[in-house]
Amino acid sequence: MKRAMKRPNIGIAAVVFGVLLASGCSTLDVYEPNRETLASALGDLESGEPAKLERAEASARSILVSTGNVPKSYSVQRFFAQYLLARLHMTASSSGPFLQEPKEKDAFDLTAGASFQPSPIGHLVATSYHAAYGLGMFKAASGQPLSVGKQKLLPPELEALGVENAARHLQLCLIAVYARLQFDDLTNLYLNRIGATDAEALDRLLVEGDASLDMKLWIYRAMWLQLKKNDPQAAYLFAANCLASADDLGQGTDHVHAKAISSWFAENSSKFNFVCPTCKNPVTVESRTCLACVGSEWKDAVYQEVKAEVSN
Amino acid sequence: MKQNRFALVLAACLLGCSSIPDPNPDLGGEPEEFNDFEAATGEYSINVEAEFDPGYRKLFGAELLEYGIIAIRLKVKPYGAMAEGGLVRFLPSSWEPRLYLQDGTGLLSMDAEDLKEISEKTYQLAFEARFTPGNLEAEGEEGFLFFKVPNKQSFRFRDHTITHTRGKTTRAMDLYHSLLSFNVSIDGDSKPMYVGVKPQ
Numbered sequence: 446m447k448r449a450m451k452r453p454n455i456g457i458a459a460v461v462f463g464v465l466l467a468s469g470c471s472t473l474d475v476y477e478p479n480r481e482t483l484a485s486a487l488g489d490l491e492s493g494e495p496a497k498l499e500r501a502e503a504s505a506r507s508i509l510v511s512t513g514n515v516p517k518s519y520s521v522q523r524f525f526a527q528y529l530l531a532r533l534h535m536t537a538s539s540s541g542p543f544l545q546e547p548k549e550k551d552a553f554d555l556t557a558g559a560s561f562q563p564s565p566i567g568h569l570v571a572t573s574y575h576a577a578y579g580l581g582m583f584k585a586a587s588g589q590p591l592s593v594g595k596q597k598l599l600p601p602e603l604e605a606l607g608v609e610n611a612a613r614h615l616q617l618c619l620i621a622v623y624a625r626l627q628f629d630d631l632t633n634l635y636l637n638r639i640g641a642t643d644a645e646a647l648d649r650l651l652v653e654g655d656a657s658l659d660m661k662l663w664i665y666r667a668m669w670l671q672l673k674k675n676d677p678q679a680a681y682l683f684a685a686n687c688l689a690s691a692d693d694l695g696q697g698t699d700h701v702h703a704k705a706i707s708s709w710f711a712e713n714s715s716k717f718n719f720v721c722p723t724c725k726n727p728v729t730v731e732s733r734t735c736l737a738c739v740g741s742e743w744k745d746a747v748y749q750e751v752k753a754e755v756s757n
Numbered sequence: 758m759k760q761n762r763f764a765l766v767l768a769a770c771l772l773g774c775s776s777i778p779d780p781n782p783d784l785g786g787e788p789e790e791f792n793d794f795e796a797a798t799g800e801y802s803i804n805v806e807a808e809f810d811p812g813y814r815k816l817f818g819a820e821l822l823e824y825g826i827i828a829i830r831l832k833v834k835p836y837g838a839m840a841e842g843g844l845v846r847f848l849p850s851s852w853e854p855r856l857y858l859q860d861g862t863g864l865l866s867m868d869a870e871d872l873k874e875i876s877e878k879t880y881q882l883a884f885e886a887r888f889t890p891g892n893l894e895a896e897g898e899e900g901f902l903f904f905k906v907p908n909k910q911s912f913r914f915r916d917h918t919i920t921h922t923r924g925k926t927t928r929a930m931d932l933y934h935s936l937l938s939f940n941v942s943i944d945g946d947s948k949p950m951y952v953g954v955k956p957q
Contacts, residue, residue: 546863
């Protein structure tokens with residue numbers, strides 16, 4: 446009887462001790478390694494190289510794995526792990542795919558030496574997967590302190606970005622993915638959700654969300670498509686910005702949408718006057734520069750002047 | 758005896774607080790923001806639907822998922838100007854249907870003939886039900902595409918959920934959030950089309 450009375454006391458003491466120990470471990474030992482892992486993943490991501498993007502993916506996933514048992518204690522770090530996963534897959538889809546897909550019909554068995562090819566569409570699907578999960582984690586991470594005691598949860602770059610802007614980035618990722626896959630309804634749903642009402646508002650959102658050039662291109666194109674029928678003057682700015690983004694990406698008139706946008710400009714030329722902001726001379730869409738002012742770029746000309754010069 | 762037990766509990770606590778990877782971690786539950794990919798693309802005046810149903814075993818006389826094979830029913834129907842016939846073509850050499858799982862795994866479609874590995878009966882049923890590429894007529898085209906996952910051992914299927922293990926991570930994915938892609942020739946130009954997989 447006495448033995449039976451004593452046993453539970455030892456057990457309770459051990460559990461209490463264990464809980465105290467565990468809480469001490471998570472404060473002292475766990476946040477810092479995760480922060481370092483986030484920093485290393487971010488560094489790999491910014492290189493844009495396929496091998497480093499793949500390494501960044503493994504790093505970000507390792508955080509989700511190691512904190513899977515206690516997600517509430519690591520909500521901020523887990524949210525940013527999802528943010529990095531979405532961002533790196535978005536980057537990989539355009540500049541450095543590391544996912545592979547079968548190239549030939551008989552390439553079902555990975556061990557058979559079958560041929561494979563980069564999978565940009567696979568990366569887009571993975572982007573939407575992680576962006577959606579990240580936005581699902583946003584509520585848990587939002588409003589949480591970014592440090593515990595003296596320990597920072599995030600590397601400086603991610604801390605400066607902040608949870609809200611990272612969530613904005615995830616929304617922009619979804620818009621870019623849906624636009625690239627031609628899912629117009631979903632694209633417009635998210636464009637309306639983020640409040641992209643005009644060019645200035647959208648540009649502000651793109652800065653806040655740290656959108657990449659490739660994302661900007663697809664988002665500008667989406668705005669152009671949304672507005673071109675009912676508000677061609679507003680659509681014009683987004684079309685111009687889409688072409689400018691293609692220029693910045695080094696794709697210029699070879700870009701898949703440049704032809705469609707140039708045709709639309711030509712069809713609607715009577716609605717616009719393109720002028721150089723420096724000399725006020727007319728410029729043509731095709732030339733993309735003011736022939737009178739060397740170095741004056743067409744995109745700046747139209748962007749600055751179209752609002753004043755547009756005619757119906 | 759008491760000391761041994763206490764040491765055991767303490768060891769368990771210490772192990773618990775070191776970050777041992779969970780072999781099957783929850784990556785965040787069902788995301789609140791997840792939208793299905795759209796069921797059809799409207800730019801080319803063609804309705805496209807891709808469907809999956811775990812009950813397809815009745816159609817093929819075998820549980821295809823046990824063999825790592827996913828059957829997707831594709832329905833394509835032109836409307837408007839596209840319905841006049843001859844404008845839309847699925848060229849067998851270039852239409853390349855692919856299925857993308859949520860984690861980005863891309864699968865290329867297999868021939869119905871490859872289902873002979875299951876049984877002759879399954880092959881015959883699959884052959885008769887397959888989607889046949891070619892010219893798209895006004896009444897449209899409907900049929901099955903078959904996709905086989907690589908490394909079957911790393912995938913597990915349950916209804917419309919697939920779990921895929923890569924390294925230390927196991928991901929639960931919903932087939933209804935996967936994406937089907939293929940190329941279609943419209944008036945001579947090859948265009949990519951994308952459609953989300955839906956329940957039947």
